[in-house]
Amino acid sequence: MFDYRSPALSKALTLLIILVYLAFNSAVADELSSQPQSTNNKKHYKIGVSFVNHYPHFDFSSAEDKGLSWAILEAFARDYGYTFEYVILPPVRLQSALDNRTVDFIYPDNPKWLAHKAEFDRNIYSIPITEATSASYVESFNQNLPLSEVTSVSIPFGYSAITWVEPIEKYNIKSIPVRDLEMALHALKTRTAVAADVEYNVGQHLIKSRPILGSLVVNKNLPKRAVNYHLSTKEHVLLLEQISQFSLEQKELIEMLRSTYGIKSYEQVFN
Known part of the structure; x- marks a missing residue:
């Protein structure tokens, strides 16, 4: 008998959900990718990510299942015809990498973590990728x-x-x-x-x-x-708008992924 709670089976189910979702949306993704997404038609982006093992939220150093955040970002990228390259960095170096344009985005980020930063040099944030x-x-x-x-x-x-x-x-x-x-x-x-x-x-x-x-x-x-995890950038606003739209349109998929990874919200834990 299969144990649906086993880590190996849970991981397999998670990846299966992502693959099935991507297969059903391939036609939509192809149509979107044939349309101009931005003025420079850039399709490949670097995302600076924390090297911290924060599983089940994320573990970008893993060779296989990198967690909920990765699953959501990859589903979005496939939908819109993008490819993401994850640049693993110590948390204290993420902001400097974004400031220096070494990466296009950083994750996770939250405006409260950089409240001291000058007003003219603020990061631009997506809606929460996850909580x-x-x-x-x-x-x-x-x-x-x-x-x-x-x-x-x-x-x-x-x-x-x-x-x-x-x-x-x-x-x-x-x-x-x-x-x-x-x-x-x-x-x-x-x-x-x-x-x-x-x-x-x-x-x-x-x-x-x-x-x-x-x-x-x-x-x-x-x-x-409760702490929201955002994707942030200095200049790629269109992609942030698109991932915000994706989050609103694909609530069912995101909730399915949250459930698969067993992630409880603040309200579920403390109310």
Whole structure:
């Protein structure tokens, strides 16, 4: 009997959904690709992407299934006759790559991450490609711990921990920088940190695949919020308009992909 929950089968189903969708839309894609898409008819774009393993949202270093964001971007590209080249970079280098025009777009991006940037040099953003859920993980015995009693929080390097900025200052909480999301969770097991700032769905994926993390849970009293992941650029506005239109027209496909990857929204987690 097949186990529909197995990672291998889930991956196969995800790729099958994408292939079936692309096959059904090939005629539409061919028609669109024969029409001028922009003044310079550019069809190949470079997208600077984070090298962080943020699966199931994204893992662009994977040789096969690169996650939900990749699946959505690839479906859009096929529909509109584009090809995307993913340039993997450290999160701290994404913005400079876009500023220098080394890449045409960066992903993920959010206007709140660059609130300090000069008004004349702002990025231009698509509508959200997908939504993430910032959450705070703890050991199960701290599931109801109030914020005022948290003494330390582990934060992965390169992440904008916007939900924790104010609490850290208000309660004099020690910020523990760690290499990645998995290490942020391991910091709870070693008692290096009391809480961990980790995206909910990524945390669930890591906990399911790492038995040692099985006792970790989300504390709903601690910082949390919905965070949108956008595609951003300096100049390719037409493509952003097209991907926004695609997102509106293909809601059913996107919801199917979200379900296949098992991604829960903020409302599903905290309401």
